[in-house]
Amino acid sequence: MNWQLGAFGVLAIGLAAGFAWYERTKPDARIVALVGVLAAFAALGRIAFAALPNVKPTSDIVLVSGYALGGAPGFVVGAIAGLTSNFFFGQGPWTPWQMAAWGVTGIVGALLARATRGRIGRWPLAIVCAISGYAFAAVQDAGDWVNYSDHSLAQLGVYVGKGAGFDLVHATGCLLFALAFGPALTRSIRRFAARLHVEWQPVGALTTTLALTVALTFALAATAGVAIAAAAGTPTGYLLSAQNGDGGFGGAPGQPSSALYSGWAALGLASAGHNPASVRNGGGATLLDYLRSAPGSDPGSLERTILALRASGASAGPQVSALEHDFRADGSVSDQVNLTAFAVLALHAAGAALPSSTLGWLGRQQDGDGGFNFATAGGSSDVDDTGAALEALGANGRAVAFVRRHQNPDGGFPSMPGGPSNSQSTAWAVQGLIAAGAGLGSLPHGSPLGYLRSLIAADGHVQYSRSSDQTPVWVTGEALMALEQKSLPLAAPSNAAAAGGGRGRARGRRAGGHRRAHRARRAATPRVPPFVNGLAGDAGVATALALAPVGVG
Numbered sequence: 001m002n003w004q005l006g007a008f009g010v011l012a013i014g015l016a017a018g019f020a021w022y023e024r025t026k027p028d029a030r031i032v033a034l035v036g037v038l039a040a041f042a043a044l045g046r047i048a049f050a051a052l053p054n055v056k057p058t059s060d061i062v063l064v065s066g067y068a069l070g071g072a073p074g075f076v077v078g079a080i081a082g083l084t085s086n087f088f089f090g091q092g093p094w095t096p097w098q099m100a101a102w103g104v105t106g107i108v109g110a111l112l113a114r115a116t117r118g119r120i121g122r123w124p125l126a127i128v129c130a131i132s133g134y135a136f137a138a139v140q141d142a143g144d145w146v147n148y149s150d151h152s153l154a155q156l157g158v159y160v161g162k163g164a165g166f167d168l169v170h171a172t173g174c175l176l177f178a179l180a181f182g183p184a185l186t187r188s189i190r191r192f193a194a195r196l197h198v199e200w201q202p203v204g205a206l207t208t209t210l211a212l213t214v215a216l217t218f219a220l221a222a223t224a225g226v227a228i229a230a231a232a233g234t235p236t237g238y239l240l241s242a243q244n245g246d247g248g249f250g251g252a253p254g255q256p257s258s259a260l261y262s263g264w265a266a267l268g269l270a271s272a273g274h275n276p277a278s279v280r281n282g283g284g285a286t287l288l289d290y291l292r293s294a295p296g297s298d299p300g301s302l303e304r305t306i307l308a309l310r311a312s313g314a315s316a317g318p319q320v321s322a323l324e325h326d327f328r329a330d331g332s333v334s335d336q337v338n339l340t341a342f343a344v345l346a347l348h349a350a351g352a353a354l355p356s357s358t359l360g361w362l363g364r365q366q367d368g369d370g371g372f373n374f375a376t377a378g379g380s381s382d383v384d385d386t387g388a389a390l391e392a393l394g395a396n397g398r399a400v401a402f403v404r405r406h407q408n409p410d411g412g413f414p415s416m417p418g419g420p421s422n423s424q425s426t427a428w429a430v431q432g433l434i435a436a437g438a439g440l441g442s443l444p445h446g447s448p449l450g451y452l453r454s455l456i457a458a459d460g461h462v463q464y465s466r467s468s469d470q471t472p473v474w475v476t477g478e479a480l481m482a483l484e485q486k487s488l489p490l491a492a493p494s495n496a497a498a499a500g501g502g503r504g505r506a507r508g509r510r511a512g513g514h515r516r517a518h519r520a521r522r523a524a525t526p527r528v529p530p531f532v533n534g535l536a537g538d539a540g541v542a543t544a545l546a547l548a549p550v551g552v553g
Contacts, residue, residue, distance in 0.1 A: 034192060035073050038065045042081035042102075047088050054166050055173035057181075058085070059133040062102050064125075064182060066109025068189035074106020097143030101136045108132050118298045119326075119334070125186070126178035133174030137167035187336070187374065235480045236272045238460030239265050240279065242473055247285030248294065251471040259294040261473045263304040266291060268477030270311035271486040277312045288312045295319050299326045299333050303342040310349035313492030320350045331357030337365045337372045338385050344392035349489030362392060370398030383413045383425045387432030391488050400438045403429050407443050412451035422465040423455050423475055427482035435487040452479050 042061040049056050058081055066074020082099035086092075112120065112128055120128075141163035142156070149155040242249055242265070248257025249265040266276040266287050276287035291312070295305040302323045309316040323343060326333050333339040340362050347354050366372055371381025372389040383406055390399050407413055412421025413429040426448050433440060440447045455463040461472040462479040481488075 034189070035065075035069070035076055036080075038189070039077045039080035039084065042077060043085035046081070046085045049173075050089070052173075054137065054170040056170065057173070057177040058102065059105055059136050059170070059174050060129045060177045060182060061185070062105045063109035063112075063129055063132055064185050065189065066106035067113045067120075067125075068109075068186050070113075071107045071110035074109050075103040076106070078102030078104070078106040093147045094140065094143055097140055097146075101139040105132050105136055122179060122183050125182045126175050129178035129182065130171045130175035134167050134171035137163065137170045141167070184375065191374065233458065234460045235456060235462055235476050235483065236269065236274065236460070238476055239269055239473065239480070240274070241460075243279065243281045243284075243287065245281050245284040247280060247287050247290035249287075249473050251473055253473075257290060257294075259291075259296050259301055259305070261471070261477075262287065262290050262294070263301075263308045264474050264477035266308040266477075267304075267311055267488070267490060268480035270308070270490050270492070271481040271484040275312055275492065276308060277314065288314055297322065299323060299339045299343065302326070303339070303346040306346035307342075307349050307489055311490040311492055316346075316350050320347065320352050323347070324352070327355050327358065329357075331355045331359075331361040336375055337362065337389060338374050341372075341385070341388040341392040345388075345488045359393065362389065363396075365389075366396075366398065370402035372399065380416065382416050384415055384428045387425075387428030387430075390432030391435040395436050400433060400436050403432060404438075404443055407445050407448065409445050410451055411443075411445050411448050413448060420465060420467070421451060422468075423452055423462050423479045424464065426451055427478045430482035430485070431487040434485060440485075449483060449485075452483055455479070 038061065042058045042065070045057040045061055062074065062078040062081060065077040069077075079099040079102060082102045083095065086095050086098070108128075112125075116124075138160065141159045144163075145151070145156045145159040149159065239249070242253040244250065244257045246257050248259075248262040250256050250258060251261050266279075269279055269287070270276060276291065279287040288309070291305055291308050292314070295318075296302060302319050306316040306319045306323065309319065323333075323346060326339075327343070328335065331340075333343045340358065344354060344358060344362065365377045366389075367377055367379065367381045369381050371383075371386040373379035373381050374385050381402060383403060386399050386402055390396060390403070393399075403413070406417045407429075408421045410421050412423070412426040414421055415425045430440065430448055430452075440449065452462065455466070457463055457469075460476075462476045463469045464471075464475050481490075
């Protein structure tokens with residue numbers, strides 16, 4: 001029994017880490033739902049292949065979940081998959097061993113992502129899945145030794161030796177499953193998680209009533225002589241007011257800076273004439289300073305950083321050199337349309353030469369319906385990637401026709417054909433059409449700029465859609481480029497325009513003109529000094545909602 005406690009100990013530590021991750025990050029509810037869906041997927045994968053002893057995709061699904069989401073979510077996916085699938089196979093003393101082993105498999109996936117910096121090919125991923133699958137099965141052999149033997153080393157050898165053949169079958173199945181769907185599943189999970197990524201900062205307990213805290217906060221602000229000003233009310237003004245002291249941007253005002261959000265904010269501001277080299281929060285670092293300090297190392301981060309640096313008029317030599325190493329012999333980047341299209345735009349921005357086969361490879365990935373998808377030809381075309389491909393390739397009649405065909409009656413565009421409109425997909429459609437030389441006025445449901453303008457909130461940020469409001473800095477940065485009718489790559493703003501790039505006042509014109517009269521008005525976001533912000537944070541969620549609604553949904 002004492003030996004059995006080892007599995008329970010691993011489970012307790014792993015699940016505690018999962019709860020700690022949830023409490024520390026307070027992830028978007030849809031990310032939590034994604035963890036649950038992946039756990040169910042892993043469990044059903046085991047059940048679906050019940051007729052084939054030891055041939056299961058569960059280990060692969062768990063490892064990829066950890067690779068894409070991190071160690072704590074990966075452990076939770078594995079542990080829950082082991083528990084729930086045994087309601088079909090039968091619970092017993094083996095359950096905690098399976099839960100612990102699959103949980104550790106999720107952690108292995110996270111460690112693999114860190115070791116490879118998120119870049120791994122199909123075969124290396126499959127080999128790691130096979131090794132992890134064998135290790136999982138070997139742990140079950142050890143569990144049987146604990147549960148059913150006298151715990152002698154000789155008996156351990158017997159259990160491991162008898163199980164070697166079955167363990168090898170499981171490892172082989174893991175290898176084949178990973179070759180079949182490993183990279184595609186990784187891309188899908190990462191893309192979903194990246195779009196919904198919101199970092200929530202922990203707050204203290206509610207120490208006083210809402211009325212008392214509001215009164216105290218405003219009293220302190222008045223004592224400090226701080227004017228509570230209304231928000232700028234334009235996308236440009238919103239972005240300028242959201243900058244952090246380190247020069248970067250978070251997903252929403254007040255959240256920690258991230259290279260992802262900072263890059264898109266830089267491109268949005270540059271399209272509106274604000275040079276990131278001059279955009280700063282008071283006496284803090286400039287946006288360009290932050291971009292240089294956090295360039296990233298994966299292809300997507302390098303591409304975004306190159307585009308932002310060149311839009312600042314800054315050199316991107318080291319990032320270009322690093323990106324050039326990511327091109328494959330066939331001219332693609334990671335065998336993906338999305339990354340290859342942005343690599344084309346990044347190298348164009350930097351004035352660097354493209355591999356001779358890149359544009360040809362990209363053109364060959366066009367699907368039969370005229371659109372492009374995230375990966376390679378043969379998938380389901382989407383508006384976002386078709387727009388990006390148009391920016392890279394220029395005029396392409398079939399791709400333009402695909403985009404035009406999928407405009408919704410509200411004037412916006414969906415990510416996938418038939419879905420609801422959203423501002424980011426609409427922005428990529430606009431930029432692609434502009435790059436291809438196609439007019440916006442001749443679209444079947446009118447100019448999509450009206451749809452984007454209708455989503456500008458009272459504080460100036462652009463909502464994701466009529467029913468969802470998330471990562472407002474990211475969404476606003478991308479939408480602003482479309483509202484300014486600019487396509488990538490962007491030219492650096494003139495020195496005259498750059499001079500107005502400070503944060504203090506939003507001097508840029510309202511991108512996209514006046515808002516529609518029927519759009520709901522929302523309270524302006526007050527700006528208060530850091531010590532007051534700290535007090536409001538300690539006072540809890542209720543105060544934050546009352547004083548600084550940032551529209552994170």
